[in-house]
Amino acid sequence: MQTGRPRLGLIKITVVLLLLSIIALIFFIKGFVITEPAERVVRTAFYPLQKVFGGLYDGIANAVRVIKDYESVLSENEALKQQLHEMQLLLSGYDEVVAENKRLRELLDYSEQLPHKVVAARVIARDPHCWRDSIVIDKGTADGVQRNAAVLGFSGLIGRVTSASLNSSVVMLITDPQSSLSGRVQDSRSLLLVEGTSRPDGLIRFSCLESGDRVQVGDRVVTSGLGGIFPPGLPVGEVVSVEKDFYGIADTGLIAPTTSLLDIESVLVVVEADAGQR
Amino acid sequence: MRGGRLAVDSQVRAVVTALFWSWLIASIETSIVFRLPPLVSSLNLPLVATLAAVLFVSPEYGVGFAFVSGLFCDLAIGSSVGVRSISLVLCAAVVGVAQDRFFREHPVTWALLGLVGSLLHDLVCAAILKLVGRLPVTYLDSVRIAAVGALLNSIFSFVCLWLVYLRWKASAKSFPDGLE
Numbered sequence A: 001m002q003t004g005r006p007r008l009g010l011i012k013i014t015v016v017l018l019l020l021s022i023i024a025l026i027f028f029i030k031g032f033v034i035t036e037p038a039e040r041v042v043r044t045a046f047y048p049l050q051k052v053f054g055g056l057y058d059g060i061a062n063a064v065r066v067i068k069d070y071e072s073v074l075s076e077n078e079a080l081k082q083q084l085h086e087m088q089l090l091l092s093g094y095d096e097v098v099a100e101n102k103r104l105r106e107l108l109d110y111s112e113q114l115p116h117k118v119v120a121a122r123v124i125a126r127d128p129h130c131w132r133d134s135i136v137i138d139k140g141t142a143d144g145v146q147r148n149a150a151v152l153g154f155s156g157l158i159g160r161v162t163s164a165s166l167n168s169s170v171v172m173l174i175t176d177p178q179s180s181l182s183g184r185v186q187d188s189r190s191l192l193l194v195e196g197t198s199r200p201d202g203l204i205r206f207s208c209l210e211s212g213d214r215v216q217v218g219d220r221v222v223t224s225g226l227g228g229i230f231p232p233g234l235p236v237g238e239v240v241s242v243e244k245d246f247y248g249i250a251d252t253g254l255i256a257p258t259t260s261l262l263d264i265e266s267v268l269v270v271v272e273a274d275a276g277q278r
Numbered sequence B: 001m002r003g004g005r006l007a008v009d010s011q012v013r014a015v016v017t018a019l020f021w022s023w024l025i026a027s028i029e030t031s032i033v034f035r036l037p038p039l040v041s042s043l044n045l046p047l048v049a050t051l052a053a054v055l056f057v058s059p060e061y062g063v064g065f066a067f068v069s070g071l072f073c074d075l076a077i078g079s080s081v082g083v084r085s086i087s088l089v090l091c092a093a094v095v096g097v098a099q100d101r102f103f104r105e106h107p108v109t110w111a112l113l114g115l116v117g118s119l120l121h122d123l124v125c126a127a128i129l130k131l132v133g134r135l136p137v138t139y140l141d142s143v144r145i146a147a148v149g150a151l152l153n154s155i156f157s158f159v160c161l162w163l164v165y166l167r168w169k170a171s172a173k174s175f176p177d178g179l180e
Helices: A008-030 A035-074 A078-113 B002-031 B045-056 B059-077 B083-097 B107-131 B139-170
Strands: A117-126 A134-137 A150-152 A157-164 A169-173 A180-185 A191-195 A204-208 A220-223 A235-244 A251-257 A266-272
Touching: A008 B059, A008 B083, A035 A117, A035 A157, A035 B002, A035 B059, A078 A266, A117 B002, A117 B059, A134 A157, A134 A266, A134 B059, A180 A235, A204 A235, B002 B045, B002 B059, B045 B059, B045 B083, B045 B107, B045 B139, B059 B083, B083 B107, B107 B139
Parallel strands: none
Antiparallel strands: A117 A134, A117 A266, A134 A169, A150 A157, A150 A266, A157 A169, A180 A191, A180 A220, A191 A204, A204 A251, A220 A235, A235 A251
């Protein structure tokens, strides 16, 4: 170990690596295509492990749940312990199946209502530190997923694909401050600009594009289709508050997304929008 | 000639080992940690692995490891490439430069490094993301996340670095080919 003198080699390496990181960040922010192929390669390399670890975690979580059930059964009546234990084990497995069945059925029902061709995908990665609002799903270009494809939850829009590799894709959620889309009030047909916010409660912001348009609490907001990215008519959320903008002219306020974005496990990706809808 | 070739082989092995561990740690970080309960999801595996690499392999190796694992995490998540590698490289460099000034074989050192490293990492991350307009949380929330993360990573570093330390002691205080 070197002692008492500056580590020049270390400082040189640090400066070089920091410069490389800063260049990568600048490239990314400026949207240079160089980071996208690198992303695709890395995500393709990460896909198998992420899939395995995700499955492993689910298995362990289920096992822990079963063990917890087992412990609670032990505290029950001694005579019924064995029987109850078996029932709990069965029930825990059954509940899991029922919950999954319900989730998938809701997803299937919703996908059948949609006029678009969709593929179901599972969330395999997400930034755990809440610094960024994006998720990674287990479907990519091999399944027909393209950049800018709309991504739906159980009951409405949750985001769009910002980058697609062979087996996985990154989805920017509508709560991301970088996200903006063209929306419409379902009843009055007023056009809105809907943008992500940095709010911890997950609400997103809207502002009316026409000064005369009025929006009310409870109004349902859908995509307008005018932005050219999302098909029209996809549910976005419900207006929860309305106020005047800075100049006191147009309505602005907050929307609660139709789908909770905190615990998304499965999503639908629009791989082919209905021609009549676009 | 033969000695030079052996040195190159050893360096190649060290790079491959670093890439493998970075890949493994970034995969766990991006695919499992976000599924944990909110309080525990502030665990920072790449940071703790970086601290282990700096303390028990070499500061230069640790800085390189920090860069690769940070970049892998950013690329695997697909946004703001470079943010995490900047903060991890800074953490590794600070610990590496100051390594001679503290007792690196003491458990309290590991806990403190986990605490300070986590705070530094999270606040640098938040500052860069704010600077480029991509921070999806408020200032207050970013401080809260950083504080909870610091406490958690302090305990986590203590446990993990103790295990690495025991392994390091058993291998005659030498990991010539990386964190094997």
